[in-house]
Amino acid sequence: MRAVDAIVECLKAEGVDTVFGLPGGANLPTYDALYDGGLRHVLCRHEAGAGHAAEGYAKASGRVGVALATSGPGATNLVTPIADAMLDSVPTVFITGQVRSDLIGTDGFQEADTTGITLPVVKHSILIQDPRDIPKAISEAFHIASTGRPGPVLIDVPQDLSRADIDYEPVDSVSLPGYQPTLEGNAKQIKLAAKALANARRPVIYAGGGVVNANASKELTELCLSDRFPVTCTVMGLGAFPAPHDQWLGMLGMHGTRSANYAMDEADLICAIGARFDDRITGKLSEFAPRAKFIHIDVDPAEISKNVPAHIPIVGDAKRILTKLVREYRALGAERSRLDGWWERIAGWREKHPLGYEDSEDSEIKPQYMIEAMYEATGGEAIVTSDVGQHQMWCAQYYDFPEPRRWINSGGLGTMGFGLPSAMGAQVACPDQTVVCLAGDGSLQMNIQELATCVTENIPVKIFLMNNFYLGMVRQWQELFWDRRYSGVDMGRVPDWVKLAEAYGASGMRATDKGELVDVMKTALTTDGPVLVDVQVTKEENCYPMIPAGKAARDMVG
């Protein structure tokens, strides 16, 4: 069998039903195998779109997302999604074509050192040197991408090797002596953590995307509810604990709620689960949670004590550890009333500093209102993907996610242009669910070409564009910290988004009046096929509250 046919067989053996990609010279053989190979291929209009679509597919379903690209520019266009998948730990496999093996190193046409370029941003990569290694490489790639701390794995296949004939036999086991993720948490440490929680008077549970990746949100919720533990999530963890809820403090960090950030600031014990103390969470490190001791649960040992030293580190799979931790904690029979004082304190913050904004007195659509309208129109039930910027933060603040894998965004790398292609991938993975892409007018143009993919592949995503005609977050920083010198942020009034949507063969709608917004959104949601709704919002609105960069929780503004 040709090696490329083996690639298709291997993908099917791994449970892949859909791949996203774009053909070119060096991966022509792969595309020949895809012609009647029995996999759905979604032809994207740019490799970055294909890569983010694979991410959206993976984040929505928990399965490995796959993207294909040709050599050279095809592969370099994948670098952003690969880096994005690395920082947000998204299980993905990227298969790139490479020039013929005798051309490697000669600066051949469309040659780029793909494994070299991507080396710093992959969990692992494999350059095929013998076509007989391909089935094993694919099997290893899926294993590495989806286990331990998930991440992107790249396989680079020289064109001549992909055409070679090999004896294909399914690979039934993977042997990687240098890759043995720790899954079971240390029992003694788990007991110690339970005791620490039982003795804490001002505890906070701080959960991140690792809980979603580990499919551990049920266990997280059980832990929180096994006492009255206040809980907050990072932007990657939203949905891991069902919001809204009495014990839910909202998101923490730079644009988190005051109650979440103040609780972290005053906590005596912080239990971090699948979170990595990113600078957007800690702010000024030396003033972060100065009174707290830390339990840190993570599957990646290198995250433990990387930024904040952990008193009780527990390495392993969050689902397994939380199951045991809940059992240990319940056995201790901790006195629930010890948290009364803590909850009074939190209630005080909630009352004094609720999340809120000043609504317009006329028909103007405030961006925060747009998120509330979106919540109403979707009944809080949609899968929402987001681009990066103010709209992303407002959505994280104002849309309550009741379940994990409903909120798909680029948290670590902060990739503008992520929203539309990831919505496409999420919709392919979950055809029966409503998928909404909350876009910014800056971000959307970075991958707008994928609207063509949505139309031709019949992927009915609904794009709600928060249009303020600015690169809004940058403008906000310029307003607050750069003396209102608005440099390079004015997007003008182009394009005409409704016409653009129609030009692509999608439906275009516009909303400029808050009185009609919910209805327009509902109409969009019930319209067949992809829809783009241009929602024109207040031009200069700031996203608050905010911890200015490098400041501490106590320095929150707005």
Added chain:
Amino acid sequence: MGEDIAPGAVLDLDELRLPASRHTGRRHILSILVENKPGVLARIAGLFSRRGFNIDTLAVGPTDDGRISRITLTVDGARHPIDQVTKQLHKLVNVLKIRDLEPSETAARELALFKLAAEGEARGQILQFAEIFRGNVIDVSKRSLTVEVTGTDDKIEAFEELVRPYGLIEMVRTGEIAVARGRSTT
């Protein structure tokens, strides 16, 4: 850490202690076994530069198993949290084993070649130093001597200091390699 906590539910959070400082302040010799696959060295070197760690010396060579190579590298533990370095290295799929060698339980050696301007009286002096340091003269010309010295990095630096005034033309060092003392494997 778990051991010193008394049984029962009572635990004063103040009893929780952090692990020892991550900056050890000393030089570390890391002995790393890796799969002999293309790009492994680039992965390790890339990891160091990406995470802002400096490699002081690096030596790579085969082991008795053709599928496995050994990388010996030294890192300054005063500048870098050594546990972060080793934990990040462990995440590389092709890295099989890392040992942070304890100086007192390690035999470490480095080889250095010194090319010296050795004319007239200096020649005799240099030969004498070489003998004291158990060095070998491996090349000689009318105007130069090349001396091979093996030893710990201290010894090599001491030799360098001694001969430098006589005209050190150039010096080439391999970087340290090391092996655990006693019967246990490195």
